[in-house]
Amino acid sequence: METKKYSSYAQIENDLEILKVEKELYYQKMLLSVEKTKESILPSKSISFLGNLYQKAFSGTYGTLLKIAIPYIINWYINRKRGD
Numbered sequence: 209m210e211t212k213k214y215s216s217y218a219q220i221e222n223d224l225e226i227l228k229v230e231k232e233l234y235y236q237k238m239l240l241s242v243e244k245t246k247e248s249i250l251p252s253k254s255i256s257f258l259g260n261l262y263q264k265a266f267s268g269t270y271g272t273l274l275k276i277a278i279p280y281i282i283n284w285y286i287n288r289k290r291g292d
Contacts, residue, residue, distance in 0.1 A: 214220050266274060 212223075214223075265271060
């Protein structure tokens with residue numbers, strides 16, 4: 209990089225102001241990138257997907273039967289004896 213020669217303090221101040229704005233711009237871009245990464249990693253999309261899947265699976269007659277049968281199956285599994 210070539211060394212810059214300044215003829216006044218105003219030029220130096222102008223370049224410093226430009227560098228300050230560029231630094232803030234890069235900082236904000238980095239924060240945005242971090243936020244996008246967090247959004248893609250967080251399970252909010254997969255939770256909504258599972259909610260939709262649950263809603264589709266437990267709708268209608270089949271879903272009603274499952275809603276009735278699942279508590280009985282869980283209760284049987286919890287209360288069964290170990291030797292059986």
